[in-house]
Amino acid sequence: MKKKIGIVGSGTAGLHLAYALRKDFDLTVFHSSLPEEIRKGRIMSTQVHFGPTRLRERRFHMPEWEATPLLESIHITVGDQKLFVGRLKESASSIDQRLYFSHCIEDLKEKGVVFHYAKVDEEQLRKLTSDFDLIIDCSGKSGPLFSFPLNIPLSPFHQPQRKCAVGYFTGITPEKPLGVNVTILPEIGEMFEIPAMTEEGQVSILFLMPIPNQKLDVFKGIKSGEEFTARMKVVLESFFPNIYERVEEENFSLSDEGAFLQVAIKPEIRKPYLTFNDRLVVGCGDSVFLNDPITGQGCNLGSYCAEKLYETLIENKDTGWDSQVGESYWERVKPYVKEVTEWTNAMTQPIPQHIIELLVQGAEDQSIADNVAEWFAQPTTAHEAFFQKTNI
Numbered sequence: 034m035k036k037k038i039g040i041v042g043s044g045t046a047g048l049h050l051a052y053a054l055r056k057d058f059d060l061t062v063f064h065s066s067l068p069e070e071i072r073k074g075r076i077m078s079t080q081v082h083f084g085p086t087r088l089r090e091r092r093f094h095m096p097e098w099e100a101t102p103l104l105e106s107i108h109i110t111v112g113d114q115k116l117f118v119g120r121l122k123e124s125a126s127s128i129d130q131r132l133y134f135s136h137c138i139e140d141l142k143e144k145g146v147v148f149h150y151a152k153v154d155e156e157q158l159r160k161l162t163s164d165f166d167l168i169i170d171c172s173g174k175s176g177p178l179f180s181f182p183l184n185i186p187l188s189p190f191h192q193p194q195r196k197c198a199v200g201y202f203t204g205i206t207p208e209k210p211l212g213v214n215v216t217i218l219p220e221i222g223e224m225f226e227i228p229a230m231t232e233e234g235q236v237s238i239l240f241l242m243p244i245p246n247q248k249l250d251v252f253k254g255i256k257s258g259e260e261f262t263a264r265m266k267v268v269l270e271s272f273f274p275n276i277y278e279r280v281e282e283e284n285f286s287l288s289d290e291g292a293f294l295q296v297a298i299k300p301e302i303r304k305p306y307l308t309f310n311d312r313l314v315v316g317c318g319d320s321v322f323l324n325d326p327i328t329g330q331g332c333n334l335g336s337y338c339a340e341k342l343y344e345t346l347i348e349n350k351d352t353g354w355d356s357q358v359g360e361s362y363w364e365r366v367k368p369y370v371k372e373v374t375e376w377t378n379a380m381t382q383p384i385p386q387h388i389i390e391l392l393v394q395g396a397e398d399q400s401i402a403d404n405v406a407e408w409f410a411q412p413t414t415a416h417e418a419f420f421q422k423t424n425i
């Protein structure tokens with residue numbers, strides 16, 4: 034008889050796991066909203082999936098997105114100086130999670146995965162642990178649902194290091210070659226401009242990351258889409274002339290009424306397993322590995338950890354699942370989680386001098402520019418550049 038697994042939360046991590054595990058196990062997914070509610074709801078992320086994540090999506094036969102704009106590069110500007118355009122080895126993509134999640138849930142249902150559309154509360158959780166061989170907590174940043182122990186060395190901050198103001202806009206001509214356009218304004222924050230696909234077609238995401246209480250932190254109290262758009266326009270005009278000059282006044286607007294978001298993340302890393310009533314419970318994705326979005330790693334890390342959890346469970350398919358299996362999963366992902374987290378945390382602090390010098394060299398040397406672009410797809414190379422100070 035197949036072992037029974039319950040996944041709570043079908044965001045990036047839960048969906049990767051559902052596709053990976055569905056043939057070998059008896060799977061039930063609990064999700065707080067219906068696909069239609071997700072589709073009509075608020076944006077959740079900027080969700081750039083880099084090459085390795087897109088490869089895992091193919092490995093697990095997740096849906097393919099043919100009309101997606103492919104992101105081939107990372108543009109880097111520091112202050113008012115455009116330094117370079119680094120080429121990614123494999124293209125990346127950003128598909129509105131409202132579309133991606135709702136479509137995957139419907140596809141999985143058609144493939145026979147059982148879904149329960151309800152927010153799982155504490156009482157249900159207790160019951161679930163006795164109904165399943167394993168519960169996987171994929172509840173994202175609103176979690177964790179179980180008290181996975183905090184990893185103190187990897188969780189150094191007591192408050193968010195950035196605020197996030199995100200809007201999906203029409204009326205901006207994208208930079209060429211198509212890619213993620215990063216502008217770093219030292220001491221005040223960053224802007225990421227990202228071409229993306231939504232249900233309505235292609236949009237430009239503007240993702241502003243103000244350092245709290247500094248000059249870019251100007252979205253406090255903004256509630257409506259109109260106010261958000263007007264404020265973003267002022268910010269572009271005042272701080273990001275390289276984007277403002279590509280805005281078509283008459284067409285500049287949010288792509289739909291749910292296309293804006295404000296949030297701030299306090300990064301927290303946890304040991305991703307425990308036993309509850311003698312049953313193993315594991316966490317995957319933001320519920321246990323929550324980083325600031327500044328390096329665009331959350332979906333990519335969730336996807337990586339989902340693959341490692343899948344491999345751990347398959348290797349132990351015919352044995353009992355206990356804390357040794359949890360420890361084996363943690364041992365597998367720990368080095369990668371540590372390096373992604375340390376790099377991401379470093380990116381929220383003043384950029385070290387040797388990295389500034391490297392970025393300046395990238396303006397003269399295309400191979401350095403390409404290596405910097407690759408940091409986002411292969412974050413362990415970024416960690417090496419930041420902390421081992423080797424030539425990249």
Ligand SMILES: Cc1cc2nc3c(=O)[nH]c(=O)nc-3n(C[C@H](O)[C@H](O)[C@H](O)COP(=O)(O)OP(=O)(O)OC[C@H]3O[C@@H](n4cnc5c(N)ncnc54)[C@H](O)[C@@H]3O)c2cc1C
Pocket residue numbers: 041042043044045046047063064065066077078079080081082151152153154171172173174175176178197199296317318319320326328329330331332333334335
């Ligand atoms: C502004 C912003 C920009 C970002 N940009 C990027 C980027 O460019 N690239 C990148 O890789 N990452 C990015 N991230 C991070 C990325 O979006 C997340 O890391 C990723 O979505 C986490 O996946 P997850 O499955 O852990 O959680 P989620 O995708 O958040 O999914 C969790 C789901 O669980 C459901 N849920 C929660 N509690 C319950 C419950 N009790 N019962 C049932 N269901 C429940 C929630 O409704 C939710 O849909 C960004 C994040 C933010 C905030």
